Amino acid sequence: MNGASEVFVEKERKALRGVAVGVVLVAAAGCSDGGGSAPSDGKSATSAAPSPTRSYPLSKPAHTIPEVRDFTPAHGPGWKPDGGSVVVKDGELAGEGRLVAEELDLKYAGSGKDAGPGDVELAIGGKRGANPESYRMSVRGGSVRIVAPSDTGVFYGTRTLKQQVHDGAKAPEGVTADQPAKPQRGFNLDIARKHFTADWIKDRIRDIGDLKYNQLGLHFSDDQSFRIESDSHPEIVSKDHLSKTQVRDILKLAAERHITVVPEIDSPGHLGAVIAAHPELQLRDTSGVAARGAVDISKPGAAKIVDDLLKEYAKLFKGAHWHLGADEYRALMSENPEASYPQLAAAARKKYGADAKVQDLAQGWLNDRAKTMAPFDRNLKAWNDGFYKGGVVDAHKGIEVAYWTGKEIGAREPLEYLDEGRKVTNYNDEFLYYVLGQPNTFVYPTGERIYKSWTPRVLRKTSPVPAKYDDQILGGSFAVWCDISTAQTPEQVAKGVRMPLRATSQKLWDQEKPELSWPEFVDLADKLDG
Numbered sequence: 001m002n003g004a005s006e007v008f009v010e011k012e013r014k015a016l017r018g019v020a021v022g023v024v025l026v027a028a029a030g031c032s033d034g035g036g037s038a039p040s041d042g043k044s045a046t047s048a049a050p051s052p053t054r055s056y057p058l059s060k061p062a063h064t065i066p067e068v069r070d071f072t073p074a075h076g077p078g079w080k081p082d083g084g085s086v087v088v089k090d091g092e093l094a095g096e097g098r099l100v101a102e103e104l105d106l107k108y109a110g111s112g113k114d115a116g117p118g119d120v121e122l123a124i125g126g127k128r129g130a131n132p133e134s135y136r137m138s139v140r141g142g143s144v145r146i147v148a149p150s151d152t153g154v155f156y157g158t159r160t161l162k163q164q165v166h167d168g169a170k171a172p173e174g175v176t177a178d179q180p181a182k183p184q185r186g187f188n189l190d191i192a193r194k195h196f197t198a199d200w201i202k203d204r205i206r207d208i209g210d211l212k213y214n215q216l217g218l219h220f221s222d223d224q225s226f227r228i229e230s231d232s233h234p235e236i237v238s239k240d241h242l243s244k245t246q247v248r249d250i251l252k253l254a255a256e257r258h259i260t261v262v263p264e265i266d267s268p269g270h271l272g273a274v275i276a277a278h279p280e281l282q283l284r285d286t287s288g289v290a291a292r293g294a295v296d297i298s299k300p301g302a303a304k305i306v307d308d309l310l311k312e313y314a315k316l317f318k319g320a321h322w323h324l325g326a327d328e329y330r331a332l333m334s335e336n337p338e339a340s341y342p343q344l345a346a347a348a349r350k351k352y353g354a355d356a357k358v359q360d361l362a363q364g365w366l367n368d369r370a371k372t373m374a375p376f377d378r379n380l381k382a383w384n385d386g387f388y389k390g391g392v393v394d395a396h397k398g399i400e401v402a403y404w405t406g407k408e409i410g411a412r413e414p415l416e417y418l419d420e421g422r423k424v425t426n427y428n429d430e431f432l433y434y435v436l437g438q439p440n441t442f443v444y445p446t447g448e449r450i451y452k453s454w455t456p457r458v459l460r461k462t463s464p465v466p467a468k469y470d471d472q473i474l475g476g477s478f479a480v481w482c483d484i485s486t487a488q489t490p491e492q493v494a495k496g497v498r499m500p501l502r503a504t505s506q507k508l509w510d511q512e513k514p515e516l517s518w519p520e521f522v523d524l525a526d527k528l529d530g
């Protein structure tokens with residue numbers, strides 16, 4: 001804890017005198033180390049209730065998933081919900097207030113009263129410039145106070161409180177200062193190759209929301225199927241799909257849980273469902289053999305249909321992030337792309353000059369899709385094997401690298417991207433890929449292996465990149481891929497990813513070695529899920 005935090009904690013301890021039994025959750029606009037002092041508006045609950053004294057033993061931390069980053073114990077009774085109300089000082093926190101009231105069996109009183117004994121209060125205020133996902137929670141004399149720079153920070157504070165009082169337990173006396181190590185903490189779901197119902201997806205949102213994930217990736221277009229209703233190209237949509245009404249319902253729940261849905265329309269590969277309706281766009285080599293899932297990017301019609309879809313779904317998915325795909329383009333997986341696909345080579349030279357090759361045409365395709373998305377102001381990402389070196393065209397510097405593998409042809413080491421100054425998110429297929437049916441040497445990842453051996457800096461295989469690159473690594477994502485879609489039922493998938501998701505959450509929130517052993521972590525998860 002830094003000096004500013006120590007001063008704050010001492011002030012909190014002095015303020016214990018005369019505080020009523022209750023819960024106070026306050027969202028403050030900034031905290032020096034992920035926390036910050038709460039606003040003083042003179043309206044905090046006070047009474048003649050006895051102050052905590054050293055007659056109470058020094059508190060012990062209550063374990064949560066993910067674990068809080070810092071806890072300062074104190075002498076006092078702690079807190080448990082007992083018939084109070086939730087009060088908000090700012091209307092924008094009504095959603096968080098109603099949710100925690102329902103979860104803890106408290107009444108929701110809105111903004112019409114001051115917090116009293118047994119109550120919960122939410123408000124906005126405090127310092128500027130703090131991590132918006134940070135929060136501070138003070139439990140004192142039977143009262144709880146959560147301080148955060150935003151409604152997201154308040155939400156995460158309520159997740160901690162919810163876990164601490166689970167199954168009749170008490171939130172311990174003391175001060176929690178907490179914030180995530182990484183700003184992107186994702187669960188990526190392949191709904192293209194396997195249909196998952198809207199209700200199943202919403203159950204996953206509730207689960208990862210409590211684990212403080214903030215992204216849900218939806219890969220909804222691939223060779224097998226296209227899984228969301230389309231107005232611009234209804235001919236490509238598969239029989240089993242999500243309607244836009246269902247998607248809006250998913251997006252509403254995700255927003256309530258402070259989760260951004262990150263859509264992916266992968267191109268120029270993985271477009272088999274589009275090609276099935278538009279066979280004229282199929283990429284073919286000099287012998288006429290079709291390249292599975294790949295469109296011929298020398299044809300203007302290929303760019304038009306993909307851009308139509310990008311524009312359509314950008315109006316549906318309005319979150320800050322978007323995934324452009326760009327992996328496994330079959331033309332570049334051949335031994336000699338220029339000889340096998342002379343039409344691509346000719347198009348590359350025409351567009352980018354005499355020295356251009358097929359990889360330059362593919363790199364230009366990615367850049368052109370980024371231009372299509374530019375008016376929508378999204379943070380863009382693409383798979384690492386969609387970034388090529390040594391050509392005349394470079395990938396746009398603003399596109400984030402989603403690093404998943406070093407196994408593909410021409411795959412580059414993570415350091416090459418980091419040395420270029422690029423931002424990277426970690427999808428390491430060695431640890432974070434749950435591939436149905438376990439094809440191509442994949443094995444189902446275990447939570448234990450993630451918990452013990454993976455950190456966000458382990459981008460490829462099992463070795464971390466140097467710590468100096470840590471700030472360029474924005475986070476990571478655990479991914480479900482449905483290559484052999486019948487290998488597991490949705491219920492089996494949910495069961496299989498349960499502990500890996502919990503382990504990944506812990507390591508994205510705090511990448512240091514966890515305090516609990518793996519068996520202790522499993523016992524904690526079982527208790528909290530019970």
